[in-house]
């Protein structure tokens with residue numbers, strides 16, 4: 001039984017108008033438990049639309065999505081957020097800027113449960129948050145009571161990753177989550193992502209325009225083009241590829 005299965009997914013934006021766009025064309029994909037799949041493709045290839053389809057941002061035109069054999073295509077976005085985490089490119093989109101670091105982390109701990117913020121800010125949880133932050137080696141354990149909004153983008157993305165993985169989601173979607181960071185911080189956040197995926201045996205999809213990252217991380221790589229998965233590289237195939245090879249494969253698609 002496949003862990004996650006996308007079957008013949010189609011999404012057309014602005015149908016029957018001159019702006020009609022077939023953004024996802026009959027996409028089928030089997031994702032195994034523990035897969036860390038990098039996703040590449042040119043601008044407009046459909047990568048974010050694929051994540052939106054999986055997260056339930058819009059209903060599918062056709063096709064189905066199942067996790068552990070449970071069909072989720074009709075499930076609302078907020079329901080899916082209980083078992084699908086997403087980290088966006090913009091640090092502002094991942095955390096609540098006016099709430100403190102501890103309050104943000106408490107919200108993540110509460111995901112999918114009916115506990116109040118007060119309940120989860122108890123001493124045990126604060127110790128847990130402190131510990132998680134200490135492991136980042138960014139000195140953030142001193143900032144539990146600091147408003148998230150005053151932290152740097154890299155600090156916020158690191159905390160966003162902790163929040164997204166705190167409850168070990170069935171699936172984590174990393175949506176160009178390092179693209180807005182400086183190169184050194186990008187590397188830190190990528191290593192942290194890899195560490196969390198391994199530590200918690202997570203299943204992850206990661207969109208990136210950084211071809212080296214797409215090759216370095218994960219055990220599988222998809223290439224999207226004009227709404228279709230045109231290549232599905234195994235770990236072995238990925239290892240044999242260079243950035244130049246990959247670039248050429250992508251350029252050839254446009255010719």
Ligand SMILES: Nc1ncnc2c1ncn2[C@@H]1O[C@H](COP(=O)(O)OP(=O)(O)OP(=O)(O)O)[C@@H](O)[C@H]1O
Pocket residue numbers: 013014021023041042043044045046047048049050
């Ligand atoms: N809500 C929407 N309404 C209309 N068109 C949309 C919508 N969302 C995406 N599209 C269109 O679908 C196509 C795929 O967009 P998508 O954002 O998925 O591409 P992408 O591969 O993530 O690109 P990028 O690398 O630039 O982020 C684009 O042509 C885009 O304009």
